Amino acid sequence: MRINCPLCGTRDRREFTYYGDAVYADRPADGAPIEAWDDYLHLRDNPAGETRDLWYHEMGCSSWIEVTRNTVTHEISATRLLTDRKAPAKKGKKT
Amino acid sequence: MPSLIAKSACDGLLPLSEGGVTLSEAAPARVTSVAPFAGQEKATDAALKTMGLGWPKPGQSFTKDEAQILWTGRGQAFLISASPAELDGVAALSDQSDGWARIRLEGAGAEAVLARLVPLDLRTAAFPTGSVARTGLNHMMMVLHRAGAETFDIMVFRSMTASAVHELHHAMKALAARAAAL
Numbered sequence: 029m030r031i032n033c034p035l036c037g038t039r040d041r042r043e044f045t046y047y048g049d050a051v052y053a054d055r056p057a058d059g060a061p062i063e064a065w066d067d068y069l070h071l072r073d074n075p076a077g078e079t080r081d082l083w084y085h086e087m088g089c090s091s092w093i094e095v096t097r098n099t100v101t102h103e104i105s106a107t108r109l110l111t112d113r114k115a116p117a118k119k120g121k122k123t
Numbered sequence: 124m125p126s127l128i129a130k131s132a133c134d135g136l137l138p139l140s141e142g143g144v145t146l147s148e149a150a151p152a153r154v155t156s157v158a159p160f161a162g163q164e165k166a167t168d169a170a171l172k173t174m175g176l177g178w179p180k181p182g183q184s185f186t187k188d189e190a191q192i193l194w195t196g197r198g199q200a201f202l203i204s205a206s207p208a209e210l211d212g213v214a215a216l217s218d219q220s221d222g223w224a225r226i227r228l229e230g231a232g233a234e235a236v237l238a239r240l241v242p243l244d245l246r247t248a249a250f251p252t253g254s255v256a257r258t259g260l261n262h263m264m265m266v267l268h269r270a271g272a273e274t275f276d277i278m279v280f281r282s283m284t285a286s287a288v289h290e291l292h293h294a295m296k297a298l299a300a301r302a303a304a305l
């Protein structure tokens with residue numbers, strides 16, 4: 029498996045550390061209801077298909093990367109720096 | 124105050140030579156981590172240009188006489204063998220001089236040695252002179268800079284020096300043995 033780091037180019041999986049679902053980057057707003065925090069911390073989808081998660085280029089440039097991949101085909105369709113993500117729309121709301 | 128004995132990172136370990144490939148320690152040099160403050164990349168680039176260098180893009184380096192700047196990660200580069208005084212106020216600067224071992228691998232077989240330890244395509248077509256990569260030297264984090272067609276400069280954390288020399292020497296010996304057996 030190879031992951032395309034937006035800075036370093038395509039690199040072997042061994043250079044990266046997996047963190048978890050990309051939802052971790054969508055921290056609820058201050059004062060968000062308890063349900064939003066419960067969702068943020070504990071509730072995860074388990075899709076057969078496209079999913080997004082966070083990887084850290086630990087043996088490389090130290091960037092956090094959002095990887096869009098397919099759990100059925102194992103295809104990685106997109107990667108981007110976490111800093112290039114737009115402000116999440118669902119912040120503070122229960123999805 | 125007792126007088127302390129200054130030792131370089133590779134003291135007693137290098138130089139080594141096997142099968143026409145040499146491994147040696149780079150001359151001691153000032154190393155400064157440069158991380159431009161928010162919105163100050165252009166100012167950092169301008170300040171570096173007055174030194175004959177520039178702000179490197181990912182995978183890039185600049186060299187001017189002794190002075191070098193190597194890209195080392197997102198928003199970070201290492202300035203080597205130069206004073207960072209020009210960058211005061213535009214970038215976060217931290218001295219790294221004694222934190223890293225700087226090792227030069229040189230010779231016709233240098234690429235083949237690294238091929239055993241580095242998960243990258245290091246042929247000149249893919250990794251030409253001047254290129255820099257952050258990657259692994261086996262299990263160690265490394266800054267790899269191609270200084271010439273058959274010359275690579277390797278930086279690893281100083282605490283990893285003995286392991287890095289051991290791994291590189293092992294690969295050098297294996298290649299030399301194979302060549303001798305043919």
Ligand SMILES: [Zn+2]
Nearest residue numbers: 033036088089
């Ligand atoms: Zn990277």
